[in-house]
Amino acid sequence: MRATAAALPLALALSACATAGSVEPAASADRPAAAATASTGLLAPVRTQQGLVQGAPGKVQGVTVFKGIPFAAPPVGELRWRLPQQPASWTGVRDATQYGDVCVQPPAPERFPPNSATDIPENFTGMSEDCLNLNIWTPAKVAGEKLPVMVWLYGGAYNEGGGNAPFSEGDNLAAKGVVMVTLNYRVGPFGFLSHPELTAEEPVGASGNQALGDAIAAFKWLKANVAQFGGDPDNITLFGESAGAAMNAGLVGAAGAAGTFERAIAQSGGWMGLGIGLMPKRDDMEKRTLEAAEKAFGKTSLAELRQLPPSEVAKLRGQGMIVDGHIIRDDLSKVFAEGRQNKVDVLVGSNADEGSFTRSFGPPTTLETWNNGAAQRWGDLAELGRAAYPASTDAEAAAIASMPFSDTLAWHMRLFADLQAKAGENAWFYFFTHEPPFDPERPDLGAGHTAEIPYVFDNLAAPRTYPAGSSVKLMAGNAREEALADQISQYWVNFARTGNPNGSGLATWPTIAELGPSEAMILDADGSGKGPWLSAEKIALYRQMWEQRVAKPLGIQLAK
Template identity: 35%
Template sequence: MTRSGVFLAVIAFLGLLTTPAAASDRHAPDLVRTDLGPIRGVVTAQFRTFQGIPYAAPPVGELRWRPPQPATPWQEPRDASRPGNVCAQAAQLGQPGSATEDCLYLNVTTPARSGKRLPVMVWIHGGGYSIGSAAAFNPSKLVSIGDVIVVTINYRVGPFGFLALPELTAENPGIQSGNYGLEDQQAALRWVRRNAAAFGGDPGNVTIFGESAGAGSVCLHLASPTAAGLFQRAVGQSFSCAYPTTTKEQAESDGVRYARGLGCQDVACLRAKPVRDLLPSWGNGWPVIGGREFPLQPMEALRQDRFHHVPVLWGNNLDEMRLFVALEFDLLGNPVTPQVYEQVVRSLHGPAADVVLRKYPVTNYPTPSIALATVRTDYGWALSTCEHVRSYSLFSAHPRPVPVYAYQFVDRTAPGLLRLPGFDEGASHGQELNYLWVNYFGTLNPQQETLSQTMVRYWTNFARSGDPNGASLPRWRRYSSPRDVLALDIPPGGIRPLNVAEASNCAFWESLRS
């Protein structure tokens, strides 16, 4: 399947502390005064929730394919009891589509009471830069166990977020087109910096975290000069900063081909098209390297020491690619056969295919589909384990190293996303989400719930101090070698150190590079 099926200021801070517009009404905990105007949310015994807060103007009409613009202020309390619109996207993976471009909203959840400034965690959802929304994620466990504030954000996806064209690039000199979704993420982070104190949060202690394309976004913000000061920690789940994103030349060439397929020779024609015409023909579309916001590939930024030196917590799942093999083959009623397995390995690895087939004989696995998923997971593409190990080393072995805490989620009993009869999803892509977000796609049994609470404490401890360790938690060693990856599992394996490079045959795969 395509990548789109798979699957971002001390003076200002001090000023906001005394600005009436950024103060919360102590006598009305459901009312918060943001810098744009007052909002009224919902208060329960455990939480305060404020949803559908605009952080930028609706990107409609002439604002389609332009950087996010300031939202219009308001005077009367705005209803913040419901999420904002889902950004325009096609229906995929069981998620309904949307035809709404007015979608630049975020949600804030805080503990009901706190007498101190709390860490702020800003979630960037995944979805291959093509689907997803903030409202899908229930942060109540992170907030209640971790005593943190969680912000979930919408950002433009699909063609509205990632279309690159020479004409669009020329509209904003110095800014590369095709990164509107990432620009939205940074606009949301600037909103957080201005307004965190109004919700009881610490604008100087912000963690960005994301999964899949959300983690890819985190990689890019780590390397983005315009993200300086917007966050102090970074968490990435199931994406490798060692994986390159799209070049300007490729993205703009793809954009021209897309426009011509719609019968358009210029941007004016595209801006006149309704949403329903723009979504069906959209294929691949990832962020684009270029311009002052994203001048370098993340790996190159690491090599050149042009990245934000903040603590990093990063990891992947044991069986990442089982989800994608299932989507490409088994879900369509065409499980991988031994012959197809060999064909795919040969197409992926060319002259090295015979060596790979000897290392990963199909007879060693329950099914050919699982064999193919194992090859793709150990050394596939953006989600591969060996690419993750390279990412950890880039951060931790740097001349000016940053603290790195690496994990692998290995609970093969985790609730499956697809639940295909006869297909064991194992610890596949996205399944750790269920352990951080309440009932993301299934309920947990008691052992899984224990693991979930441990993971929540690790993540929120890291957000608080840059170190996930805490009282009564299994020790998580700072990464210095592949032996320092923490396996996240239920008993009997439990939480333990794991040499993922050895388990995934990274030395073997590296030998094929040379």
């Protein structure tokens, strides 16, 4: 896949995380046809703590959708970069039938797939800093039904995304018996930026994790209001992919998120991002902000930076999730190793070909370049690396070149599950190996990064998200693909309901204790169930990398 000029910044950001329109879902025997005009759900206005909201019938009979509900005050003017404040109340009935603005971010209309938040006209109403709003899909007929609540945090390398993306519309998940929620969180330098004056200004004495603060504010709003939409405020499950999964993992470990949710699903991302390393610290990030602002604008004061238009602020680089001292109070590798994380159930995993989208970056890998890069990849563990990834020809070197990206992430996800289980919580681990169909004119990325998302949402007819652009035409209505989507989405819904993905008619998902060190729950249309995962050589390599780069500097001791 050749990255376009618009695609490349996000592609590089995804790689560096080690630090089209609205389509009706296809009808099938186990999925009702889209509702043409009516719903039997919550069509009367619903009262929230801020005021009444009026939704509209969803795309599936019995589902009602409420869009663009503010969960926090607009972070504009003096509130730019502040942690979210309480939303204002309103009188009368608020129209909640259109998406609100998405947060400021770079569009990518020439990329494939494009930016799903900004480049799908049917779902895009605008982009601004006044973007802290959420969307709710509910199958409830009345308030107080106590349905499980699922809240999606989008990926996008901390740099793009929105709750309006067509792939994450929640009609089909809601039809399975959950209240489904998407939200906007600030991205790029609006959502991840530290500044010493901002740290001093915040009552909590911290800055840098504004996006996490946005998510926590949304969870608190749901705790207070979701019962009115038929949801159970004491049964909230986060789920997300890539940067959204990293944020989910961060929130599981974040003292500042305690008590705001009960379960978390992390798809292809953990607290270390997509690699293995220490988390950045606020003091270091504050210095970087001042240096970057001086270089870009010749000014560094918070007041001056708040006067800049959003297009100028966007020239700064978002710093990603950090140890800010308030929401995240310590490097999360240490928090998890010591069992100090939030006591919530988790379901986590990754895809077999996560790194496939990087194959077009730079010149083709040869045996010579593969061997010459061993020290850069693995340092003094190069011999372990060669043993884990042996190659004797150019073809073999090219075939394995993207595997370390995939396998590093896979190892990190297993660490997440193991440490949560060690803390006494329910933990479930998967490996998505299914290779979806790709259109003939597009590169076949296999079970690539984001490939599982259409199956999770049981939404094969929606436009895809970057980078794994599998085929809508070949998947929507395809009995084999639809069956897998029904299976995976039901696992996710079951987990949200009870903390256990297992259920009637599904292949048995073993607990983490029932999996050997080289095993995972395999998710594949050819047969889901316990199966082989990483080799012993790869596990040994990544264990030692983590001990060198993370455990030793942090003084962590883990049992072998």
